[in-house]
Amino acid sequence: MELHIRYEGDDDPKKCTAKKLARFDLARLHRSHRETPYGVVLNPHAEQALSPADRASAGGIEDGGGDGRPTGGALVALDCSWESAGEARFSLAGEHRALPYLVAANPVNFGRPMRLTTVEALAAALVILGEREHAEQILAKFNWGETFLELNDEPLRRYAACADSTEVVSVQSAYLDR
Ligand SMILES: C[S@@+](CC[C@H](N)C(=O)[O-])C[C@H]1O[C@@H](n2cnc3c(N)ncnc32)[C@H](O)[C@@H]1O
Numbered sequence: 001m002e003l004h005i006r007y008e009g010d011d012d013p014k015k016c017t018a019k020k021l022a023r024f025d026l027a028r029l030h031r032s033h034r035e036t037p038y039g040v041v042l043n044p045h046a047e048q049a050l051s052p053a054d055r056a057s058a059g060g061i062e063d064g065g066g067d068g069r070p071t072g073g074a075l076v077a078l079d080c081s082w083e084s085a086g087e088a089r090f091s092l093a094g095e096h097r098a099l100p101y102l103v104a105a106n107p108v109n110f111g112r113p114m115r116l117t118t119v120e121a122l123a124a125a126l127v128i129l130g131e132r133e134h135a136e137q138i139l140a141k142f143n144w145g146e147t148f149l150e151l152n153d154e155p156l157r158r159y160a161a162c163a164d165s166t167e168v169v170s171v172q173s174a175y176l177d178r
Helices: 017-023 118-128 132-139 145-151 153-160 165-176
Strands: 003-007 028-030 039-042 075-079 094-097
Touching (some): 003 118, 017 075, 017 118, 039 118, 118 145, 118 153, 132 145, 153 165
Parallel strands (some): 003 028, 003 075, 039 075
């Protein structure tokens, strides 16, 4: 699955997880909305939750009935500071999806629900879309990366087993009600 990041460059470059992914050739950065490919856009303001049903739109391999080739599409995140991450910033072309309840493992927002870095968001999406090994590969570049999968092990496995967004939202309610 191809990982693309619309890179705003308004966050501390030393702590920026998107830049690090690009440095290791694990994601492509795009400096404008126009050059960012169409795909599944990870957007915390989106109305619909990401689910395994989004796999084909994110460029996954076609299941059942397909010819085993990638479908096109891409998984896209927007890297900007949380201070500037208002709804208007996410005017990218694509199918916008919010991640369900998960907690951050990065040192800035450790333990905080939903305040994920770009690499955490991409890794969570990969697990939900059935690409756990790819998620482990990108998180391996961060010394807290493995902790993210450990902290969220149960919810991630449950979301990845859902059929669609409605099921994901119903699983999520168990964590929100705690
Ligand atoms: C706001 S940026 C912050 C990036 C941070 N500066 C870094 O170095 O990684 C994080 C991005 O990850 C994705 N993201 C984070 N939490 C999300 C959520 N709950 N739902 C959907 N996407 C999310 C979005 O694309 C969001 O813009």
